[in-house]
Amino acid sequence: MKSHIIKSIQEKNLILEREKNRLLPMLTFRVVLVDPIYSGNVGSIARVMKNFGFDQLVLLNPCELDRPAHLMAVHAYDIIENARIEFSLNDALKGSSIIVGMTGLPGKTENKHFRIPAYSPEQLKDKLVGNSGIVSLVFGREDAGLRNEELEICDIIVNIPTSPIYSSMNLSHAVAVILYELSDVESGVRYLAQHSDIELLYEHIDEVLDDVEYKEHKEDKTKLMLRRILGRCELTAREVQTMRGILRRIQWKLKTGEYEKSG
Numbered sequence: 001m002k003s004h005i006i007k008s009i010q011e012k013n014l015i016l017e018r019e020k021n022r023l024l025p026m027l028t029f030r031v032v033l034v035d036p037i038y039s040g041n042v043g044s045i046a047r048v049m050k051n052f053g054f055d056q057l058v059l060l061n062p063c064e065l066d067r068p069a070h071l072m073a074v075h076a077y078d079i080i081e082n083a084r085i086e087f088s089l090n091d092a093l094k095g096s097s098i099i100v101g102m103t104g105l106p107g108k109t110e111n112k113h114f115r116i117p118a119y120s121p122e123q124l125k126d127k128l129v130g131n132s133g134i135v136s137l138v139f140g141r142e143d144a145g146l147r148n149e150e151l152e153i154c155d156i157i158v159n160i161p162t163s164p165i166y167s168s169m170n171l172s173h174a175v176a177v178i179l180y181e182l183s184d185v186e187s188g189v190r191y192l193a194q195h196s197d198i199e200l201l202y203e204h205i206d207e208v209l210d211d212v213e214y215k216e217h218k219e220d221k222t223k224l225m226l227r228r229i230l231g232r233c234e235l236t237a238r239e240v241q242t243m244r245g246i247l248r249r250i251q252w253k254l255k256t257g258e259y260e261k262s263g
Contacts, residue, residue, distance in 0.1 A: 027187040030056040032138045043072030044172035050076035052183040057083040060092045097133030097192035101154030118159035121181035133192030155231025193237040204247045
């Protein structure tokens with residue numbers, strides 16, 4: 001067989017193999033560090049990631065990755081070398097199916113939806129079982145954590161239960177607890193919608209709330225509550241499109257007083 005034919009067959013087989021791997025159900029986890037202050041912590045997190053079999057690190061506005069990062073990473077410095085560096089949270093989260101925000105300060109009242117409900121690491125694992133998609137695990141600053149506007153973007157909020165005597169954890173320790181819990185989570189064939197599609201759903205809901213002249217003083221809180229409800233549902237792309245179809249029908253009825261004629 002001629003060499004160019006062999007090469008063509010090999011290339012086709014490679015493409016088929018890549019397509020097969022792309023379609024295999026799996027959960028992919030990204031560790032996203034927001035404004036990390038200490039390079040030593042970044043190095044320790046890289047080491048923890050390698051300990052538990054994770055390799056996708058995203059650094060948002062990171063500190064200088066100097067010698068302490070290299071020393072603390074030990075044999076996991078390749079994770080830092082291959083890390084994606086971004087300068088906006090939206091760019092850091094691009095391509096996500098589910099965004100999980102970590103907080104050391106879970107909400108205590110139903111009126112504060114930014115940090116409620118807060119899941120434990122074990123509960124997070126249970127929610128992810130059987131799904132397939134990209135999960136971004138977002139960790140905040142060492143000194144201040146994630147801000148409310150950053151938590152608002154997240155679908156799920158997670159809090160690690162600690163002693164009330166001293167509840168503050170080192171960032172790398174918190175990452176270790178989460179990754180240990182998720183290291184053996186079983187993926188499945190339920191393909192999660194991309195977060196960009198879910199954002200379009202949220203925008204569509206906002207439009208409908210405006211159309212029905214929802215009470216302005218309740219609007220922000222209601223929008224956030226709906227984000228939390230839908231974020232916990234692990235929506236598929238088909239489910240997102242079905243919900244948007246319902247919203248379009250509502251808008252048509254509000255606009256015309258009649259249902260759209262279907263062919």
